[in-house]
Amino acid sequence: MTFSYRSPLPEYTTLCVYNGDTLIFSNGGKWLMPLFALEDFFKTYDGATDDLRAHDTAVGKAACVLMSRMGIKKIHADIASVLAKEYIDELNAFRGGHDPIELSYDTCVRRLLCATEDHLETMHDSDEMYTHLRRRAKLVQGVDVRAQNLCSPYGFIKNISFYVSAGGRLIVAGENGAGKTTLLKLLMGISLPESGTILIDNVPPSKLSKRTIGYIPQAAENSEYGLSVEEVVSLGLPPFVKEKKARIRKALSRVDAQHLTGRSFLSLSGGEKQKVSFARCLAQNAKLLLLDEPTAALDAESRSCVIEILHSLSVSEIPTIILVTHDDSLLRMRGWDVFHMKSCGAESGLKGDSDG
Structure with a gap:
């Protein structure tokens, strides 16, 4: 008609x-x-x-x-x-x-x-x-993250509190030794706080469903023991998932890394490794991405690629993203809240720079 x-x-x-x-x-x-x-x-x-x-x-x-x-x-x-x-x-x-x-x-x-x-x-x-x-509209992939009065004997984590809404984006900034990586370990449940609470999607990290969190370590630490690119991406998938190869291809294509198929992960450049790590998190449909210095040891072109992928994810899939860094190029990204961690026990604080 x-x-x-x-x-x-x-x-x-x-x-x-x-x-x-x-x-x-x-x-x-x-x-x-x-x-x-x-x-x-x-x-x-x-x-x-x-x-x-x-x-x-x-x-x-x-x-x-x-x-x-x-x-x-x-x-x-x-x-x-x-x-x-x-x-x-x-x-x-x-x-x-x-x-x-x-x-x-x-x-x-x-x-x-x-x-x-x-x-x-x-x-x-x-x-x-x-x-x-x-x-x-609550049409996001991400989950709420709330930290309340966190204290840890490692780093300088003393009474830290912050909140990231579902689909929100938070940069944790600070110099080496401020406790940024320790904070990620607390969020993943690898370490336990001395006091305080962490709730992700309203439950402690230990109670989360598998694959809720996608973790991307520093590029220099991203070894994956000589696995192929496809095998690294498949680490984000359940053992017997249907259409496994198609999901791997789709995830690699999403970050413009399909040309890396067949390569050994160890043979990749730092920027290429980060692309594949992003693809692994996409394949598992991670609701919370935790990134530890994602641009460390990368050249300018690779840093720009990481920033582009982060922007694309925050517009399309919209997971909750928390990254730690002291890279000024990341700190200049628009639409991100910034949480400043201070060394030597100084006060930490959250600076809003998002759209709400």
Whole structure:
């Protein structure tokens, strides 16, 4: 059947999506959930997407962020906000008028009565806004991590407390000897605190399901005893998992490391080893990634590759990520909270730099 995307929406329907004049998707959900459902729909949809158009009941800046990322070029709203219009104008200006997005509406209001509009008003980076929206919708792979009044006889861990929400990103900064690696061991349950508590997904580390945590040690320590690349990635999988080879290939492809297939892990460069370690964590669908100095001993190109992978993971799979470092290039990453550990027993503290 064919319809005009500007035709009135059917009863109990809040979103219709067309390719040209052919209806391909409809949903009656609330808030942004129909658009997240559309994302899932596109993962298996193999029809035409050369002329995507959408009709939504209410379109704010958040809806425009999601629609533009999915390649929808014509948007009609029963009600649109000024923020939505301004964002589309901003996108079109950035593209220099090439392949513009059209936004039409029946009624335009200053803003939608929605907290999401307030949160996005001063934000401009598409990836950061997208991650923020998925976290608000609780559509993330990650788990909550809470440390309360941690003390350890090793390092200078004295009454440390912090909280990372599901899908959050935390950098633990500090010089050598401040206790950063000890903190990771406490989070993994390898070491026990002298006092204080750690809860990951509301349970202590010892009670977590297997493979919840993916750990990536320093590149210089990443030996894996001469295993092949495929064998290293398979370490993240259960022994008798179905479609094992396909999952390994998919994980390697995800970090642009499929060309390393067949190589010995020991023969790889430091940057290549880190790629394969990321693939291992992806294969196991780790909900919490713990990284110990992930750029140590890497050249500038490999450091940039690690930063790119971290950014990609935080936008797509969105696990909770905690990394320890004193690398300034990591500390400059946008959208990360930074927890400063001080040596010699000085006070530690959390500095917020995320979108919420």
